[in-house]
Amino acid sequence: MTNLTTTPDRKLTSEVLHYTAFATSPAGGNLAGVVLDASALSDDEMVAIAARLGHSETAFVTPGPAPDDVRSFTLRFFSPKAEVGFCGHATIATAVALGERRGTGDFTFHTTAGVVPVTVAAQDGVLKATLTSVSPQVYDVAAAEVAEALAALGWQASELDEGLPPRIAFAGVRHLVLAAATRERLAALDYDFDRLLHLMQRLDLMTVQLVWRESATVFHVRDPFPVGGVVEDAATGAAAAAFGAYARELALAPADAKLTLHQGHDMGRPSLLEVELRTGDPRVRVTGAALGI
Structure with a gap:
């Protein structure tokens, strides 16, 4: 069960975190790797990390276009083979990981596909995230x-x-x-x-x-x-x-x-x-x- 006690001053990490998205049990959902501070990683290193993990996608987070906005981030997604333009389950996983560290509420993710607003909220004892797609x-x-x-x-x-x-x-x-x-x-x-x-x-x-x-x-x-x-x-x-x-x-x-x-x-x-x-x-x-x- 996710601990809903958030610590907004907790630093983001360059370690690979492991989340499962669209489930409330470790036995369900889609696994995603999440790197909350990928600033020091090259593209080749991100591909290598995604390939090593073997999850369908891994999300790599860096500061957004306005670095002073602590709730705006740039997200890139890599499958075990290559970068992909957008990934929903890794977006949900990243949003919850950030919600645990920065508190629930709204985030803005800048992706290759466009800007994706996300809201994180506590519901029934777990954190849930809602992403809003680009225009379909x-x-x-x-x-x-x-x-x-x-x-x-x-x-x-x-x-x-x-x-x-x-x-x-x-x-x-x-x-x-x-x-x-x-x-x-x-x-x-x-x-x-x-x-x-x-x-x-x-x-x-x-x-x-x-x-x-x-x-x-x-x-x-x-x-x-x-x-x-x-x-x-x-x-x-x-x-x-x-x-x-x-x-x-x-x-x-x-x-x-x-x-x-x-x-x-x-x-x-x-x-x-x-x-x-x-x-x-x-x-x-x-x-x-x-x-x-």
Whole structure:
């Protein structure tokens, strides 16, 4: 259980911290490395640290554009292979780590994808963080590209949910959204790593967001991540934000809506991602708990 006693004067550390995001138990969520003071690290050193850890992403923190603003930071994210433009679960993990040291409230993260505001609050005995995405976009995807993705996954077109058509959704990075018609189809994930990797590199995708709709506001998701050298993410905040934009674009949810995404259950690391849409604001909010391990 995370200790909610914050110490705002506690110095940030250059050591690698280990957090799990979108869970309240060490047995769940997606693991992330967090370096709260990466000022002395080169790009090569950051890649090497991420590769050594083997988590889907590690976050590296340096002061923001206004160094005197102690709640503004620059965030960079590295997978075991390379830098990525944005990572939701490592953002949540970093925000909670900072909240433990600087106190709850608002932070501003400057990322390659843009400025991401984050709010940290105590709820039900744990710290939770809410990130607000950059302005999202949803794009059509060619039938030939969908067919190639299905072939790499070993899925048939008849196994898709016709009510949730394929799209590419962006909320900092791009994700291909494919919806399974049944929970069983989603659960049986055994894909061609190299074939899906090549397609994703061609389409500039970060993950493939595989979805099954349980109800109007509850979804189960899985995210293959071969471009990061990882078979599957246990919780993908960036994809959750992109899915919120997808749900709005296709009118799957009202203008004001709260969606629940369950992820990681099929790989033994249950995760809970809360997605919020607001009238008049195109951005998507994603909330999750995190704790140091």
